[in-house]
Amino acid sequence: MKIRRFFGKDMREALSQVKAELGSDAVIMSNRKLADGIELVAAYDKEPEAKLSIKKPAPRTSGQAKAAVPSLSEIIGDDGPDSLKALLEKQHGGSIQSPASAPAPSANAQHANQIASHLDFSEAFIDDVEASQHTSEFPSHQASSLNESIDNGSAAKSDELSQIKEELASLRNVLQYQVADLMEAKSRRQQPVHHYLIQRLTDMGLSQSLAEQLISYTPSHYNERDAWVYLLNLLANRINVTGNDILTQKGAVALVGPTGTGKTTTVAKLAARYAQKYGADSVAMITIDTYRIAAFEQLATYGKIIGCTVRKAQSSEELSDLLFQLRHKRLVLIDTAGFSQRDSRLIKQINQFDNGQMQPVKKYLVAQANTQYAALQRIIDAYEGVELSGCIFTKLDECYSLGEVLSAAVEYQLPVSYVTDGQKVPEDIKIAEAKSLVSAAAKLYKKYGLNHTTSNNVVKTARAV
Known part of the structure; x- marks a missing residue:
């Protein structure tokens, strides 16, 4: 076949x-x-055969009963x-x-x-x-094209899902804002005086959370004037002050804080006040600021004017030796280097006071009174691992609002020791008093924060550009 x-x-x-x-x-x-x-x-x-022809069927015989195929x-x-x-x-x-009627095939x-x-x-x-x-059995190029199309489709679907999620998150934020606005409008209608007072406290510089806390203790039947006086007194009671603690104690005190807060000038003011009270021989100053140019010379100049001892330490060992040599002094004031609160060298310098080789050193934070509230939070958080005995607020004469530092002191439970309001040594330093600080904050708000005291001059666009 x-x-x-x-x-x-x-x-x-x-x-x-x-x-x-x-x-x-x-x-x-x-x-x-x-x-x-x-x-x-x-x-x-x-x-x-070369050419096939249709064969004729053979004639039937008489005995054939079956037809040819x-x-x-x-x-x-x-x-x-x-x-x-x-x-x-x-x-x-x-x-x-x-099948029933069909004959046999x-x-x-x-x-x-x-x-x-x-x-x-x-x-x-x-x-x-x-x-x-x-x-x-696709060809290789067709299979790769199919895989690419599948990948592109998956990527497109992923992008669409991401866009949908972003739109839903945006809609959620808008709805939350609208609901909060509706709740605030309802609160305004129900307690208009309380809402007005919260607005005044925040305009004075206090944080929103502290303002709401103070308002929650205010009696609802007070009118606007009585409620305002009540809030100021309540704020004063929340501020913790230490009194004249540095100038009445003995030992070693270090002033720490960011750069430019006036630590060196504050050390000189405290030393001059202490020398006036106990004599120049009872006080000494040490600087460990080896980063700033002429830092030791500036402190040495103040020491010559006051008549007290001034020394410089470049390491924790030298600081420990100097504290031992000056152990007969009633008070030793230490001036530290100023760094940004985001600088790791700041923490290293502070850790020198806790190496276990020297006498205990009390640490006081020096901060500018005109610092933004968010910056104050970062500064205090940078010293979270350091035990602070109190704080000193400087440059009150440069402030347009004092509520930020008061709010930070209350919320972080940081005692306030002194305030400074100028460059004169030793005149421009005062013991912190809660009522005086709140009164100063209210006066600054009345002078610069109220609507009728703010400038409404129209700024020309071309000049602004």
């Missing part, structure tokens, strides 16, 4: 080629759909059908009988059924193979 392949645009053309070359005795082994047509595999037992051309014909149903219709004359019908079943089974098998090829 020999096997040959035939190609055609459709099944009809392929079968015609099989009939023309192999004759009607050929057997169709398989068929397959291609991109440009149909492929048939046919088998035959003998060499085909028809040829492939007789079953299919030039315009033969391509499906099993069509072949059966052609074989049975265009009508399909039900003849030899011709059996032959046609075999050919049709071969064709239908091959077509179904080829369809399955092609479907699997379409899903699993």
